[in-house]
Amino acid sequence: MGVVVENLDLFWSGFLRTLLMSVAAGVIALLLGTVLAGFRVSPVPPLRALGTGYVNVVRNTPLTAVFVLVVFGLPQVDLTFQNYVLAAIVALSVYTSAFVCEVVRSGINSVAAGQAEAARALGLTFRQSLGTVVLPQAFRTVVPPLGNVWIALVKNTSIAGGGFAVADIAFYGPSIIRDNPGSALWVFAGVAFFYMVITVPSAIAISRIERRTAIVR
Amino acid sequence: MTERPAGEPLVRLSGVNKWFGELHVLQDIDLTIDRGEVVVVIGPSGSGKSTLCRTINRLESIENGEITIDGQRLPEEGKELARLRADVGMVFQSFNLFAHKTVLENVTLGPIKVRKQSKADAEKRARELLDRVGVGHQADKVPAQLSGGQQQRVAIARALAMDPKVMLFDEPTSALDPEMINEVLDVMTSLARDGMTMIVVTHEMGFARRAANRVVFMDGGRIVESATPEEFFTNPTSDRAKDFLSKILNH
Numbered sequence: 001m002g003v004v005v006e007n008l009d010l011f012w013s014g015f016l017r018t019l020l021m022s023v024a025a026g027v028i029a030l031l032l033g034t035v036l037a038g039f040r041v042s043p044v045p046p047l048r049a050l051g052t053g054y055v056n057v058v059r060n061t062p063l064t065a066v067f068v069l070v071v072f073g074l075p076q077v078d079l080t081f082q083n084y085v086l087a088a089i090v091a092l093s094v095y096t097s098a099f100v101c102e103v104v105r106s107g108i109n110s111v112a113a114g115q116a117e118a119a120r121a122l123g124l125t126f127r128q129s130l131g132t133v134v135l136p137q138a139f140r141t142v143v144p145p146l147g148n149v150w151i152a153l154v155k156n157t158s159i160a161g162g163g164f165a166v167a168d169i170a171f172y173g174p175s176i177i178r179d180n181p182g183s184a185l186w187v188f189a190g191v192a193f194f195y196m197v198i199t200v201p202s203a204i205a206i207s208r209i210e211r212r213t214a215i216v217r
Numbered sequence: 218m219t220e221r222p223a224g225e226p227l228v229r230l231s232g233v234n235k236w237f238g239e240l241h242v243l244q245d246i247d248l249t250i251d252r253g254e255v256v257v258v259i260g261p262s263g264s265g266k267s268t269l270c271r272t273i274n275r276l277e278s279i280e281n282g283e284i285t286i287d288g289q290r291l292p293e294e295g296k297e298l299a300r301l302r303a304d305v306g307m308v309f310q311s312f313n314l315f316a317h318k319t320v321l322e323n324v325t326l327g328p329i330k331v332r333k334q335s336k337a338d339a340e341k342r343a344r345e346l347l348d349r350v351g352v353g354h355q356a357d358k359v360p361a362q363l364s365g366g367q368q369q370r371v372a373i374a375r376a377l378a379m380d381p382k383v384m385l386f387d388e389p390t391s392a393l394d395p396e397m398i399n400e401v402l403d404v405m406t407s408l409a410r411d412g413m414t415m416i417v418v419t420h421e422m423g424f425a426r427r428a429a430n431r432v433v434f435m436d437g438g439r440i441v442e443s444a445t446p447e448e449f450f451t452n453p454t455s456d457r458a459k460d461f462l463s464k465i466l467n468h
Contacts, residue, residue, distance in 0.1 A: 114313035117276055122327035122379060123303025125296060137317050215317050
């Protein structure tokens with residue numbers, strides 16, 4: 001356990017980077033995923049096809065492959081990121097948005113059809129009825145699965161440190177072990193602990209949000 | 218034939234056909250509704266009367282034929298359709314109040330989002346309408362806290378807030394407990410008296426007698442009879458209507 005305390009500064013600096021990637025990618029993925037879900041239920045066929053195509057390609061690609069494409073593929077078309085943290089945020093956002101899209105879409109489908117009909121009958125456009133009537137109700141039913149996506153995202157950030165030299169928690173773990181042979185178990189316990197510093201409070205917050213936003217029907 | 222003063226009818230359906238897969242739910246429907254007219258559509262289950270009602274604001278699309286409202290052909294999709302729907306009020310069997318919004322917000326949503334009214338104006342008018350339908354003191358509750366009859370009256374206020382040219386009622390009392398039916402019918406009757414153009418799909422024969430200018434009887438996707446309530450209830454011409462009336466009026 002001493003090894004964790006001795007390297008607390010490294011763990012802390014890695015933790016902050018993990019948190020930064022998680023929050024940034026989480027926000028972007030939530031926005032992008034919601035837009036994609038809107039595409040998938042849109043009355044306009046090309047938008048539907050775009051949404052479906054995106055989800056099917058991205059969701060079925062391993063995250064590591066998405067990272068490789070962003071870090072080494074995009075520079076081929078002259079799109080180079082200034083640093084790996086930024087590239088990691090892009091890769092994580094692209095990947096996670098596909099999962100957010102499907103969660104939000106299932107929420108949209110859970111809203112009674114009459115709600116959207118009533119909105120359209122009032123003269124709201126598709127986008128207005130989605131934004132003001134359907135999505136606010138959809139989000140409330142998908143708080144738990146969105147929480148799952150968030151927690152998976154937090155842990156997925158470790159691909160950035162493990163394989164792409166972003167100095168996050170998963171990056172410092174192995175490097176501390178190299179400097180302190182025989183301490184692997186304690187270091188990994190420390191790594192797990194710092195992920196849990198994000199995920200466990202998140203889980204508690206998620207169930208609180210779920211209770212607070214429940215709709216009486 | 219007498220000259221109609223209003224000229225072009227407010228709602229006109231001509232040669233309308235619709236299929237649900239193999240099922241021909243609307244067959245060559247011709248129907249015109251004049252300004253201020255109250256038309257009650259009755260008929261057995263599956264006769265197509267709800268579908269007919271829902272085609273008028275294009276919640277159901279049609280395969281062929283033409284529907285015009287105030288001389289304007291129903292657009293197929295997009296902003297023009299939304300604009301036209303704003304002028305056509307709709308009241309549903311299952312109320313469909315927005316579950317996450319208060320009663321007041323339900324009524325102000327359309328005027329604010331579609332008519333671009335200020336929040337203050339929309340709320341003032343919404344409170345007047347809620348008072349008019351007798352649920353003014355429920356304005357800050359959410360729909361689930363109201364009885365069915367109260368919810369349906371809110372739904373009527375929500376539709377009226379858009380100042381529609383015509384109101385569609387799709388079996389507005391069919392989901393209500395018997396003791397709540399009259400409070401909704403009373404509101405509808407007073408609307409009819411005030412000159413609102415209404416198309417009402419219902420099983421409430423009392424309302425048809427009391428408030429309708431015309432009864433349209435449907436069966437098997439066709440309009441079988443169209444007559445004044447007096448003529449229809451005392452002297453129906455088709456066998457199908459006679460049979461229908463004998464079944465529902467004898468108990």
